[in-house]
Amino acid sequence: MEFKRISSQKISEKVEEQIVRLIKEGSYKQGDKLPSVRELCESLDVGRSAVRDALTTLKGRGLVEIRQGEGAFVTGFNPKxxxxxxxxxxxxxxxxxxxxxxxxxxxxxxxxxxxxxxxxxxxxxxxxxxxxxxxxxxxxxxxxxxxxxxxxxxxxxxxxxxxxxxxxxxxxxxxxxxxxxxxxxxxxxxxxxxxxxxxxxxxxxxxxxxxxxxxxxxxxxxxxxxxxxxxxxxxxxxx
CATH class of the missing domain: 1.20.120.530 (GntR ligand-binding domain-like)
Structure with a gap:
């Protein structure tokens, strides 16, 4: 399970794309905890703001649930x-x-x-x-x-x-x-x-x-x- 280093253009969107790709590929399944913000920053070689923005977008799309003090978790599809x-x-x-x-x-x-x-x-x-x-x-x-x-x-x-x-x-x-x-x-x-x-x-x-x-x-x-x-x-x- 490896993340690919990305360019500086539209960094948060590219972070989002990589997380979505790993979810689609089954590397992270429903209920799985994603790496911490720090770990994602190191793996992707990006800043904390880009990772946070990407996670916020994924939360809005219903793909990720952010639990205070615990981290980000992959959710199932919920149209609601x-x-x-x-x-x-x-x-x-x-x-x-x-x-x-x-x-x-x-x-x-x-x-x-x-x-x-x-x-x-x-x-x-x-x-x-x-x-x-x-x-x-x-x-x-x-x-x-x-x-x-x-x-x-x-x-x-x-x-x-x-x-x-x-x-x-x-x-x-x-x-x-x-x-x-x-x-x-x-x-x-x-x-x-x-x-x-x-x-x-x-x-x-x-x-x-x-x-x-x-x-x-x-x-x-x-x-x-x-x-x-x-x-x-x-x-x-x-x-």
């Missing part, structure tokens, strides 16, 4: 780190996140139709039953549980984590949207019917049909979401 800064996104960011969600769920639902198990279907049905009994609670909790169950049915934990991260980032800003739905029986009926259609296609292992049902649902949700933003904007202007 890429969204945690968006604690309360604005309308434009919500629109962008929703666009990502559309792209993601289009793939998720097709995979779910192919890979779903009976346990996955039970989880979907449980979420739908809760929505039916609660008549759609304002938090949107059971709605989210349904979509998470679909994501889990793909058998791909990264897809599940990505959707969970996006949903969590949108949660607070979507409060008006969920309240709007909870207040209108027609919207509750429409969304419940759309979820039922998605599940029916997944039960039938119809990937194409599941995709169409999901995109129809998300298009409807986007329309109502924008309506929720409009209501909030009008309220702010008149108070």
């Amino acid at each position: 780190r890429y969204f945690k800064h968006m604690l309360m996104p604005n309308q434009k960011e919500i629109e962008s996140l929703f666009q990502v969600r559309e792209i993601l769920e289009a793939s998720i639902v097709k995979l779910a139709a192919v890979n779903r198990s009976e346990n996955d279907l039970m989880a979907m049905r449980k979420a739908l039953n809760h929505m039916s009994v609660c008549k759609y609670d304002e938090s949107g909790q059971h709605d989210c549980q349904f979509h998470m169950a679909v994501a889990n049915a793909t058998g791909n934990p990264i897809l599940h984590q990505l959707l969970e991260s996006i949903s969590s980032s949108m949660e607070k800003s979507m409060a008006d949207f969920h309240r709007l739905i909870a207040s209108e029986p027609e919207l509750i009926h429409d969304i419940h019917h759309q979820h039922e259609s998605i599940m029916e296609m997944i039960i039938c292992e119809d990937a194409s049909g599941a995709y169409e049902a999901m995109m129809l649902h998300l298009s409807y949700v986007k329309k109502q979401m924008r309506k929720g933003f409009s209501i909030r904007s009008e309220y702010i202007q008149t108070h």
Whole structure:
């Protein structure tokens, strides 16, 4: 396991590249402690500031965890780190996140139709039953549980984590949207019917049909979401 000496141009970036290379090559695995700042300085023949800057960047990318008094450790891939800064996104960011969600769920639902198990279907049905009994609670909790169950049915934990991260980032800003739905029986009926259609296609292992049902649902949700933003904007202007 050897580090290569590097030129003085963009030193911290080159330090970062070498650490990433060693992680990719498997020299350092998840949970492993990286050499100390002093050891990295000596191995790479660079200054302490370059090493610290590189480690700070790697921490921001979610590749390294810095523990006070212990050092830097290699972390596993966690999509949540890429969204945690968006604690309360604005309308434009919500629109962008929703666009990502559309792209993601289009793939998720097709995979779910192919890979779903009976346990996955039970989880979907449980979420739908809760929505039916609660008549759609304002938090949107059971709605989210349904979509998470679909994501889990793909058998791909990264897809599940990505959707969970996006949903969590949108949660607070979507409060008006969920309240709007909870207040209108027609919207509750429409969304419940759309979820039922998605599940029916997944039960039938119809990937194409599941995709169409999901995109129809998300298009409807986007329309109502924008309506929720409009209501909030009008309220702010008149108070």
